[in-house]
Amino acid sequence: MGETLLQVKDLRVSYYTYAGEVQSVRGISFDVEKGETVAIVGESGCGKSVTAKSIMRLIADPGKIKEGSSITLDGRDILAMSGRELRSYRGAECAMIFQDALTSLDPTMKVGKQIAEVLTIHGMATKREAAAKAVELLRQVGIPNPERRAQEYPHQFSGGMRQRAMIATALACGPKLLIADEPTTALDVTIQAQIIDLMKQMQKELNAAILLITHDLGVVADIARRICVMYSGKIVERGSADDIFYRPRHPYTLALLSAVPRLDLENKEHLASIEGTPPDLLKPPAGCPFCTRCKYCMPICQEEMPESTDFGGGHQASCWLHDPRAPRVDAPLYDEKEGRV
Amino acid sequence: MLKYTVRRFFEMLLTLFIIATATFFLLEAVPGDPLTTRAERLPESVAENLYHKYGLDKSTMERYVITMKGMLKGDFGESVVMPGYDIQQLLKETLAPSARLGLQCIIVGVGLGLILGILAAMFKGTWADYLIVFFSVLMISVPTLIFGLLLQKYVAGELGLFPIVGWPKGDDLWFGGWEYTVLPTLSGCFSYVATYSRLLKTSMLDVINQDYVLAARAKGLSEPQIVRRHILRNAFIPIITVLPMSVAFALTGSFFIEKIYSIPGFGRYFIDSIQAQDLSIVLGQTVLMAILYVAVVFVVDILYTVVDPRIRVGGRT
Amino acid sequence: MEKAIDPRFVVKGCENTDKEAIVRPTITYAQDAWRRLRKNPVAMVSLAVLVLLIILAVFGPTICGQDYTYMEPALKNQPPSAEHWFGTDLLGRDLFARVCVGARVSLLIALVCTCVQVIIGCIYGGIMAYFGGWVDSIMMRIIEVMMSLPYLLVVILVMLVLGNSVPSLLVALCVTSWCNTARAVRGVILQLKSSEYVMAAQTLGASPWRIIIRHLLPNTMGILILNTATSIPNYIFQESTLSFLGIGLQPPDTSLGVIISLGQDAMQFYPLQLIFPAAILVLIVLSFNLLGDGLRDALDPKLRK
Numbered sequence: 001m002g003e004t005l006l007q008v009k010d011l012r013v014s015y016y017t018y019a020g021e022v023q024s025v026r027g028i029s030f031d032v033e034k035g036e037t038v039a040i041v042g043e044s045g046c047g048k049s050v051t052a053k054s055i056m057r058l059i060a061d062p063g064k065i066k067e068g069s070s071i072t073l074d075g076r077d078i079l080a081m082s083g084r085e086l087r088s089y090r091g092a093e094c095a096m097i098f099q100d101a102l103t104s105l106d107p108t109m110k111v112g113k114q115i116a117e118v119l120t121i122h123g124m125a126t127k128r129e130a131a132a133k134a135v136e137l138l139r140q141v142g143i144p145n146p147e148r149r150a151q152e153y154p155h156q157f158s159g160g161m162r163q164r165a166m167i168a169t170a171l172a173c174g175p176k177l178l179i180a181d182e183p184t185t186a187l188d189v190t191i192q193a194q195i196i197d198l199m200k201q202m203q204k205e206l207n208a209a210i211l212l213i214t215h216d217l218g219v220v221a222d223i224a225r226r227i228c229v230m231y232s233g234k235i236v237e238r239g240s241a242d243d244i245f246y247r248p249r250h251p252y253t254l255a256l257l258s259a260v261p262r263l264d265l266e267n268k269e270h271l272a273s274i275e276g277t278p279p280d281l282l283k284p285p286a287g288c289p290f291c292t293r294c295k296y297c298m299p300i301c302q303e304e305m306p307e308s309t310d311f312g313g314g315h316q317a318s319c320w321l322h323d324p325r326a327p328r329v330d331a332p333l334y335d336e337k338e339g340r341v
Numbered sequence: 342m343l344k345y346t347v348r349r350f351f352e353m354l355l356t357l358f359i360i361a362t363a364t365f366f367l368l369e370a371v372p373g374d375p376l377t378t379r380a381e382r383l384p385e386s387v388a389e390n391l392y393h394k395y396g397l398d399k400s401t402m403e404r405y406v407i408t409m410k411g412m413l414k415g416d417f418g419e420s421v422v423m424p425g426y427d428i429q430q431l432l433k434e435t436l437a438p439s440a441r442l443g444l445q446c447i448i449v450g451v452g453l454g455l456i457l458g459i460l461a462a463m464f465k466g467t468w469a470d471y472l473i474v475f476f477s478v479l480m481i482s483v484p485t486l487i488f489g490l491l492l493q494k495y496v497a498g499e500l501g502l503f504p505i506v507g508w509p510k511g512d513d514l515w516f517g518g519w520e521y522t523v524l525p526t527l528s529g530c531f532s533y534v535a536t537y538s539r540l541l542k543t544s545m546l547d548v549i550n551q552d553y554v555l556a557a558r559a560k561g562l563s564e565p566q567i568v569r570r571h572i573l574r575n576a577f578i579p580i581i582t583v584l585p586m587s588v589a590f591a592l593t594g595s596f597f598i599e600k601i602y603s604i605p606g607f608g609r610y611f612i613d614s615i616q617a618q619d620l621s622i623v624l625g626q627t628v629l630m631a632i633l634y635v636a637v638v639f640v641v642d643i644l645y646t647v648v649d650p651r652i653r654v655g656g657r658t
Numbered sequence: 659m660e661k662a663i664d665p666r667f668v669v670k671g672c673e674n675t676d677k678e679a680i681v682r683p684t685i686t687y688a689q690d691a692w693r694r695l696r697k698n699p700v701a702m703v704s705l706a707v708l709v710l711l712i713i714l715a716v717f718g719p720t721i722c723g724q725d726y727t728y729m730e731p732a733l734k735n736q737p738p739s740a741e742h743w744f745g746t747d748l749l750g751r752d753l754f755a756r757v758c759v760g761a762r763v764s765l766l767i768a769l770v771c772t773c774v775q776v777i778i779g780c781i782y783g784g785i786m787a788y789f790g791g792w793v794d795s796i797m798m799r800i801i802e803v804m805m806s807l808p809y810l811l812v813v814i815l816v817m818l819v820l821g822n823s824v825p826s827l828l829v830a831l832c833v834t835s836w837c838n839t840a841r842a843v844r845g846v847i848l849q850l851k852s853s854e855y856v857m858a859a860q861t862l863g864a865s866p867w868r869i870i871i872r873h874l875l876p877n878t879m880g881i882l883i884l885n886t887a888t889s890i891p892n893y894i895f896q897e898s899t900l901s902f903l904g905i906g907l908q909p910p911d912t913s914l915g916v917i918i919s920l921g922q923d924a925m926q927f928y929p930l931q932l933i934f935p936a937a938i939l940v941l942i943v944l945s946f947n948l949l950g951d952g953l954r955d956a957l958d959p960k961l962r963k
Contacts, residue, residue, distance in 0.1 A: 018693075018694075018697075056559050058555060058558060058559060083563070087561045087562070087563055088561065089561070090558070090559055090560065090561035091559060091560040091561030091562075092561060095559070095560075096556075096559040098552055098555070098556055098559075100552060103551060103552035103553060104552040104553050104555070104556040105553055105556070106553045106557070106571050106574070106575070107553075107575070107649075107650065107651055108574045108575055108578075108648075108649065108650060109570075109571070109574065117560065117562075117570070118560045118561065121560070121561060121562055121566065122561060153650040153651070155650070155651045166556075169560065296669050297669070297670060298666060298667050298668055298669055298670065299665065299666045299667075299668065299670065300664075300666035300667055303666070320667070323667070325664045325666075325667045326667045327667060327668070327669060329669055356802075356803070356806055359803050359806075360803070360806055360807060363803065363807055364807070364811065367811070367812070367815045368815065370815070370819055371815060371818045371819055372818075372819065471700070474700075474951070475700070475948075478944060478947045478948055478951065479940075479944060481947065482891070482940050482943040482944035482947055483936075483940050484895060484898065484899065484936075484939070484940075486899070486902060486918075487918070487932075487936045487939075487940070490922060490925060490932065491933075494925060494926075494929060611808075611810065612810060612814065612903060612905075615810070615811055615814045615815065615818075616814065616818070616905070618818075623811070626808075627807070627808055627811060630808055631806055634806060635806075
């Protein structure tokens with residue numbers, strides 16, 4: 001076990017709208033060790049982006065991180081930081097890559113200047129040094145002809161190059177933690193692989209931890225060591241990449257996995273999909289949030305939220321099926337070794 | 342770019358031609374002519390001479406052709422109401438006060454408006470925001486005329502802080518005689534304050550919700566830095582394209598303010614000469630305004646490409 | 659080691675549950691806009707003030723019991739009193755009654771002009787957008803020419819040709835004002851025509867009528883409501899400006915502009931004769947503008963929550 005870098009404990013985030021309190025994140029805990037890659041996976045609206053923004057303290061009105069939540073980086077309490085501390089934390093210690101690189105780059109500012117900006121405001125370089133460093137960073141992230149490209153505007157870049165420029169900006173100050181919020185969603189599949197490779201390579205060079213937020217299990221397989229599966233504001237299953245891919249313990253993870261297109265399967269049947277929609281977070285259900293869409297739903301699932309069951313090695317899942325009282329269903333949710341009653 | 346400019350130029354000529362023609366026939370449609378009242382009091386032969394002098398004895402079409410030909414040479418004809426004056430002479434004497442008043446109003450009004458707009462956007466949802474919004478709506482809800490009259494009566498009349506009427510002349514034409522210009526500028530600037538504070542606030546709120554502002558915050562920029570470096574740059578784009586239009590309008594003077602404060606400006610002749618059917622002056626003024634308008638549209642188009650790099654290469658995104 | 663099976667632990671699956679159930683009640687666009695408008699205190703206060711002013715404009719003379727034309731030579735230029743709430747003017751007429759009647763005329767003119775503007779603008783803009791092509795470009799050129807003529811020139815000349823009366827003032831005010839509405843309507847319709855959701859509706863086999871009623875109308879409504887809200891104060895402004903210049907209405911006709919114009923003559927010694935009608939004018943225009951601002955916020959789908 002490495003040294004813990006980021007620790008999130010019982011994070012709760014709510015948005016206070018006209019319609020009422022929308023509980024986007026409902027008490028999640030996880031941690032990221034130095035230099036490792038952790039992925040948070042889930043479908044849209046499950047609260048994964050809100051989690052990412054919470055770590056950067058970017059939750060804006062009408063959203064609020066609720067009392068009792070705690071986020072620490074290197075032992076420092078992020079939720080208690082003052083404005084000044086927060087500014088030196090953002091961008092320098094913890095940087096973020098956004099989903100849509102086109103809208104995340106200022107259209108009226110040259111790309112080189114946008115990269116240099118993060119260096120100058122953190123006092124890491126003078127204006128001239130920063131400009132030179134920006135060109136160097138662009139070269140590092142694999143942009144050809146970086147001297148000229150630094151003088152161009154974002155709209156002159158292609159989608160993949162914009163995302164590379166975003167990565168260059170994020171890595172400029174050598175952060176300890178890089179949060180990548182759906183970094184490949186807006187890109188072509190061929191470019192996706194390049195960006196993931198680039199992130200892996202940069203991680204190795206800088207020894208930064210990556211928190212990858214995505215809905216795409218295919219992207220995760222390649223890069224993440226540990227995975228948290230989020231559903232409806234809660235982490236329903238967590239474990240190493242192997243655990244999640246080969247020994248899923250939660251029906252949602254299982255459903256998610258069977259919804260990934262695979263080439264290695266013989267039978268070219270219908271691509272499975274998960275029917276229905278996640279619950280309304282205005283009125284979160286008392287029981288398991290997945291119960292309305294779960295093949296194995298039991299009456300208890302609608303009444304009470306299941307406790308998480310530990311399968312060893314950090315592999316945990318919250319599902320009533322693993323309760324001793326539950327029947328053993330015909331599903332690949334169990335380990336052979338596991339002694340069942 | 343050259344092709345575009347040339348096309349623009351010919352379009353402008355066409356527009357001017359249409360405007361001049363429309364103005365001419367609109368004035369013709371009014372019953373009577375500018376000499377009717379004067380001619381009644383004159384002996385018939387004198388009146389006839391007068392009609393002949395201004396070409397009013399000819400048929401409408403003939404006069405149309407003569408007017409248009411004259412216009413091509415820059416000759417709009419002599420004023421009927423103010424003998425001895427033509428439009429160039431009138432402009433020479435009256436444009437400077439109007440332009441100074443207009444520019445002062447713009448500088449004060451737009452400056453104040455932009456500051457208030459920034460404040461309203463930054464303190465959105467607080468009492469400061471509500472106060473600014475209310476203030477700016479109030480400003481456009483009070484007619485310039487009423488502002489002018491009340492300021493004149495109370496600030497100049499009762500308190501005696503500034504002269505009641507008048508405008509700097511001679512050496513003071515452009516710089517100096519400031520005490521005369523305070524109240525007219527104040528009366529005229531409020532509509533700009535209101536317009537520009539609202540415009541900038543809306544534009545800033547649009548920009549504030551953009552992803553790149555969130556990205557800038559994630560980079561560790563402070564709020565003032567974000568406003569200065571990213572929000573204002575983008576929020577000013579619509580402002581810069583509206584501003585030239587305001588300047589063009591301001592240059593041609595304000596009828597009410599000039600009337601109330603007896604400013605020897607250009608604006609007050611506009612309505613008077615329309616009512617007097619003084620073709621040469623009306624035509625000259627209309628064409629001047631049209632040229633300004635077209636020129637401004639052209640300037641705005643060019644400004645767009647300067648301010649917004651997305652337009653410089655390829656089309657607008 | 660069989661245990662008694664807990665009935666809560668029987669797999670029943672999700673086949674019978676309503677997965678697509680929408681928990682939240684659906685709220686239409688109009689309901690949502692109205693709800694947001696109601697939550698806006700500024701807009702609601704201005705709405706209340708407006709209703710009050712309209713009631714005053716209609717029933718004011720009856721309430722105060724004074725006739726707006728009756729001259730009492732003995733009571734010229736009176737200050738406000740219990741009998742004459744706003745005092746009297748220089749012909750001894752009750753100012754309150756006059757202001758009420760003037761506001762009535764000004765409001766009516768503004769309403770009629772706005773209706774005309776919206777109707778003509780919709781038809782013209784609709785035709786432009788519907789036919790497109792050369793019809794569109796010719797009609798657009800016409801608008802451009804009309805808009806490049808100085809507004810005052812057109813209005814003054816129309817008044818000179820038609821003479822000073824309420825109908826000719828209506829014509830003069832409306833003659834170019836519909837151009838902006840037409841352009842806005844055309845823009846919205848064109849945008850909608852090419853929008854993906856209308857294409858989707860067409861692909862799904864929605865009839866043209868359904869598209870017009872479900873998509874075009876609600877989307878143009880927003881623009882038209884805003885247009886109305888900004889036009890009314892504009893017309894009130896313009897009417898008073900023209901009447902003040904002596905181009906619009908003239909005594910014995912009454913409107914806010916006429917009263918303000920008379921008030922200006924008297925302002926040197928009796929400033930209240932200017933201030934009262936001006937204050938009412940400002941109040942009407944201010945309420946309309948604030949209400950318009952509230953409507954803009956309420957109708958903006960981007961702000962919908």
